[in-house]
Amino acid sequence: MASRVIPVEPFDLVIFGGTGDLAQRKILPSLFRRFIEGQMPPEARIIGAARSALDDRGYREMVAEAVRAHVSPHRCTEKNLAAFLKTIFYVPVDARGETGWEALKARMRPGVVQAFYFSVGPGLFGDLAQRLKSHAIAGETARIVVEKPFGHDLASARALNATLAAHFREQYIYRIDHYLGKETVQNLMALRFGNMLFEPLWNAQYVDHVQITVAETVGVGGRGSYYDHAGAMRDMVQNHLMQLLCLTAMEPPSKFDPDAVRDEKLKVIRALKHVELPEIVRGQYLAGPDTPSYREDVDNPDSTTESYIALKLEIANWRWNGTPFYLRTGKRLKARLSEIVIQFKEPPHSIFDSPPGQGANELSIRLQPDEGMDLKVTIKEPGPGGMRLIDVPLDMTFAEALGEEVADAPDAYERLIMDVIRGNQTLFMRGDEVEAAWAWTDPIIAEWEARDQRPLGYEPGSTGPEEAAILMHRDGRRWRELKT
Numbered sequence: 001m002a003s004r005v006i007p008v009e010p011f012d013l014v015i016f017g018g019t020g021d022l023a024q025r026k027i028l029p030s031l032f033r034r035f036i037e038g039q040m041p042p043e044a045r046i047i048g049a050a051r052s053a054l055d056d057r058g059y060r061e062m063v064a065e066a067v068r069a070h071v072s073p074h075r076c077t078e079k080n081l082a083a084f085l086k087t088i089f090y091v092p093v094d095a096r097g098e099t100g101w102e103a104l105k106a107r108m109r110p111g112v113v114q115a116f117y118f119s120v121g122p123g124l125f126g127d128l129a130q131r132l133k134s135h136a137i138a139g140e141t142a143r144i145v146v147e148k149p150f151g152h153d154l155a156s157a158r159a160l161n162a163t164l165a166a167h168f169r170e171q172y173i174y175r176i177d178h179y180l181g182k183e184t185v186q187n188l189m190a191l192r193f194g195n196m197l198f199e200p201l202w203n204a205q206y207v208d209h210v211q212i213t214v215a216e217t218v219g220v221g222g223r224g225s226y227y228d229h230a231g232a233m234r235d236m237v238q239n240h241l242m243q244l245l246c247l248t249a250m251e252p253p254s255k256f257d258p259d260a261v262r263d264e265k266l267k268v269i270r271a272l273k274h275v276e277l278p279e280i281v282r283g284q285y286l287a288g289p290d291t292p293s294y295r296e297d298v299d300n301p302d303s304t305t306e307s308y309i310a311l312k313l314e315i316a317n318w319r320w321n322g323t324p325f326y327l328r329t330g331k332r333l334k335a336r337l338s339e340i341v342i343q344f345k346e347p348p349h350s351i352f353d354s355p356p357g358q359g360a361n362e363l364s365i366r367l368q369p370d371e372g373m374d375l376k377v378t379i380k381e382p383g384p385g386g387m388r389l390i391d392v393p394l395d396m397t398f399a400e401a402l403g404e405e406v407a408d409a410p411d412a413y414e415r416l417i418m419d420v421i422r423g424n425q426t427l428f429m430r431g432d433e434v435e436a437a438w439a440w441t442d443p444i445i446a447e448w449e450a451r452d453q454r455p456l457g458y459e460p461g462s463t464g465p466e467e468a469a470i471l472m473h474r475d476g477r478r479w480r481e482l483k484t
């Protein structure tokens with residue numbers, strides 16, 4: 001089944017931080033893939049802008065290396081690459097000074113979509129926004145794209161929103177959470193609001209609980225100095241897990257339009273109850289036989305930052321009253337896995353003498369490593385041996401159902417960057433959503449800081465601290481196995 005590719009309008013996309021890690025690993029390879037798919041028109045231009053003293057040629061060499069390193073060889077042919085490189089330009093720019101701005105202005109063309117990707121630290125967002133306007137580079141409808149972290153707490157997120165709002169209207173600000181660009185996340189909306197089957201059951205009457213897991217096998221790597229000031233709550237829960245929670249729990253929007261969807265997500269965040277400390281487990285990975293401990297990784301022997309968190313959340317509204325959402329995320333765990341699991345209740349009465357728990361359907365929506373869904377259903381065990389029931393998965397792995405096309409599905413960044421050019425904000429976070437998420441996160445962090453709470457050590461390659469399992473056992477539930 002071939003997916004339709006509709007080219008976007010011609011554009012000038014400036015990547016501030018165009019020589020950085022994110023640009024090289026994600027943004028530029030994603031643009032290359034859209035280019036060879038025919039979605040990026042040949043007259044589009046990508047202009048790298050960063051501090052390095054490069055020219056167009058030097059930057060093209062860097063881009064070629066980045067694309068070769070991150071795109072599969074069968075797509076990255078030299079012919080494709082040569083054509084793509086013709087769209088690439090470079091201007092040395094200092095965000096904090098006056099160097100390069102007039103040269104950048106000279107490179108911009110009238111009459112095309114303008115987008116400015118701020119792939120730099122958030123400390124530079126204000127400088128970039130201000131200079132884009134003071135040098136009259138960004139036109140009335142120019143878009144800016146900003147990366148996480150969007151603030152460190154509510155006060156800093158508000159300040160950042162105010163800084164951007166001084167120069168750009170909200171409808172032109174695209175706050176990226178790349179989880180929203182994943183095929184499965186959009187499929188969650190298609191499943192819920194495009195079918196009759198699920199939505200009538202999607203509430204506290206039929207759903208026992210929901211689990212959202214984002215597990216990583218890697219440690220903090222080279223991000224130690226940033227991560228040690230953030231921790232799993234700020235780095236993962238406040239944004240990625242919160243977004244997944246919102247899409248799972250929200251009411252049907254009246255239409256699939258940016259503000260209708262984001263209004264419903266915001267209502268979910270505002271309905272979250274405060275989480276008390278006994279409902280939260282914080283962990284920090286210990287050293288393994290061949291791996292350093294978290295504290296060694298961040299070079300801080302006294303660090304009390306968590307690399308793991310599990311918590312029980314309740315949503316105070318009619319739909320979810322009494323149905324908890326359990327969230328967990330951590331580094332250096334047993335498996336790399338991101339999934340949302342909707343655990344339905346058991347049938348109210350079994351006519352089959354079934355053991356407890358049988359018939360409690362389970363819908364799991366996987367985002368990583370492979371994208372897909374499966375639904376556990378109970379059927380009769382085949383054969384003449386009487387009426388015995390077994391649970392089987394109805395596998396909806398898209399790669400199998402829809403063929404290679406989907407197995408090679410676009411990366412989240414590909415979709416999101418094209419949405420910026422199309423001017424569609426549905427899969428981007430609005431300023432008030434981000435602030436509401438911080439407003440929920442801040443008091444929790446303040447409480448554990450006030451009590452000088454220390455995270456619990458956990459073995460690398462494990463499922464996290466034992467206390468996370470106890471959090472579930474107390475409610476007569478358990479986490480789904482952490483396996484890929």
Ligand code: NAD
Pocket residue numbers: 016017018019020021022023049050051052093094095096118119120121122124147148149
């Ligand atoms: P990086 O340190 O690798 O690159 C930073 C870039 O900013 C470089 O191109 C540098 O030249 C440019 N820069 C720095 N100071 C400048 C100045 N004064 N004027 C002009 N350019 C300047 O950083 P990165 O990992 O690419 O991350 C960029 C942003 O994206 C950060 O906010 C980061 O938190 C966020 N982010 C990164 C990742 C990732 O995987 N790397 C993931 C999510 C979010």
